[in-house]
Amino acid sequence: MTSTLPDFDRRAGIYNAHARVQAEAAAWLADWLPERIEGPALELGAGTGLFTRYLANRADRLLATDRSPRMVAWGTRALPEVRWEVAEADTPPTREDLRWIFSSSLAQWLPDPAATLTRWRTACTPGGRMIAGWFVRGTMGEFFEVCPAAAPFAWRSGREWLDLVAAGGWQVERHETITFRLHHADTASMLREVHNIGAIVPRRFGPGDLRRALRAHDKLHAGPAGLETPFVFLRLEAVRP
Numbered sequence: 311m312t313s314t315l316p317d318f319d320r321r322a323g324i325y326n327a328h329a330r331v332q333a334e335a336a337a338w339l340a341d342w343l344p345e346r347i348e349g350p351a352l353e354l355g356a357g358t359g360l361f362t363r364y365l366a367n368r369a370d371r372l373l374a375t376d377r378s379p380r381m382v383a384w385g386t387r388a389l390p391e392v393r394w395e396v397a398e399a400d401t402p403p404t405r406e407d408l409r410w411i412f413s414s415s416l417a418q419w420l421p422d423p424a425a426t427l428t429r430w431r432t433a434c435t436p437g438g439r440m441i442a443g444w445f446v447r448g449t450m451g452e453f454f455e456v457c458p459a460a461a462p463f464a465w466r467s468g469r470e471w472l473d474l475v476a477a478g479g480w481q482v483e484r485h486e487t488i489t490f491r492l493h494h495a496d497t498a499s500m501l502r503e504v505h506n507i508g509a510i511v512p513r514r515f516g517p518g519d520l521r522r523a524l525r526a527h528d529k530l531h532a533g534p535a536g537l538e539t540p541f542v543f544l545r546l547e548a549v550r551p
Contacts, residue, residue, distance in 0.1 A: 318357075318508035322380035325358050328506035331490050331541045332415045333360050338488060339414050339443040339545050340364035347372070349409035352433070354399040355416030359385040359392075365412060366392050375403060400426040402433045409438045415543075417444035417471075418463070427478030434550045440480060441547050446471060446487065448542035450504075452531050453497065457523035462509060468544045480548035490541045497527045500539050 318325075326333075339361065347369040356362045356374040358381055365372055366389050374389070375397035376382050386394045397403050399416055411430050420426045430440060447465040454461045466474070468487050475482055494500040501524070531537060 318378045319380045321506060321508045322358060322378060322384050325381070325384070325507055326360065328503050329357075329360060330503070331492055331543075332357075332507070334490050335443060335445075335541075335543045336361040336364065336414045338543065339441070342441055342484075342545060342547055343368060346370075347410055350405045350407055351410035351412065352402060352405060352408055353412040354397075354402060354430075355413050355419075356385055356394075357381050357415075359388045361412065361414035362389055362392060369410070373403065373405065375399075400429065402430060404433065407435050408433055409435060411438070411440045411442070413442040413444070415444060417442060418446070418449075418465075423471075424474050424477055427475055427480065431479040431550050436550055438550045439547065440549075441545075443543055443545035444471075446542050446544045448489065448540055450500075450539055450541065453500070453523075453527050453539065456527045456530065457520075459519070460523065468542075471544055472546070475546065475548055479550065481551050482546055482548045485544065485546035487542060487544045490543060491538050492541065493535075494537045494539065496532050496537055497524045500537060 343364060345368065347365065349370060351365065351369045351372045353362055353365060353372065353374045356376045359374065362374045362385060373393050373395060374385060375395050376385070377396065377398050379396050382394050382396050395403065400420060400422065411434060417423055447467045449465065472482060472485060494503065
């Protein structure tokens with residue numbers, strides 16, 4: 311699967327209805343938020359505001375951003391008290407004395423995470439903090455074993471991600487992973503939900519191959535009660551030294 315701006319943009323109106331695991335991940339990540347977020351704060355990849363809503367009542371000066379104009383429009387309607395802006399995550403807006411960077415369910419999509427994490431660190435003032443979480447290797451792992459061509463990118467382990475964060479100049483203070491498990495009637499239902507949040511099967515993967523992969527995955531992993539799919543999420547808090 312891949313994800314592009316038009317895919318996310320087209321699905322802004324239905325995103326919240328299908329982003330079950332993203333909502334669970336946002337709530338889990340929010341457990342690490344301080345009671346007050348003082349100083350300028352920036353959220354990247356805010357989407358329609360699933361994680362923003364946990365920031366809105368804590369932050370003094372929050373700017374929520376996303377590359378999708380329709381996502382930003384939906385977020386603005388849902389949380390008008392927050393300042394919203396269309397912006398790319400890999401080139402964050404410059405704010406004087408930025409003290410906080412937040413993101414949820416974003417970093418796995420970054421085409422060059424090492425460079426982007428470095429830019430995030432550079433955007434922060436010394437002592438600035440990042441609280442972020444994203445999906446790592448193991449997510450939909452059984453399906454990608456049956457159908458490796460459907461993988462949206464080269465999945466990285468939690469350890470590989472921690473190394474990238476450190477290489478970006480961040481000092482990781484704490485980190486943790488959790489596995490969320492979503493239930494669907496079958497593999498087709500699972501992929502339909504993923505498709506409805508903007509991730510699609512790449513064009514290099516033909517419909518006949520996809521049907522064979524669905525049948526193979528159902529045969530191996532779906533039972534009378536349906537299908538259970540793992541989504542592995544890493545959360546971390548880091549500081550710019």
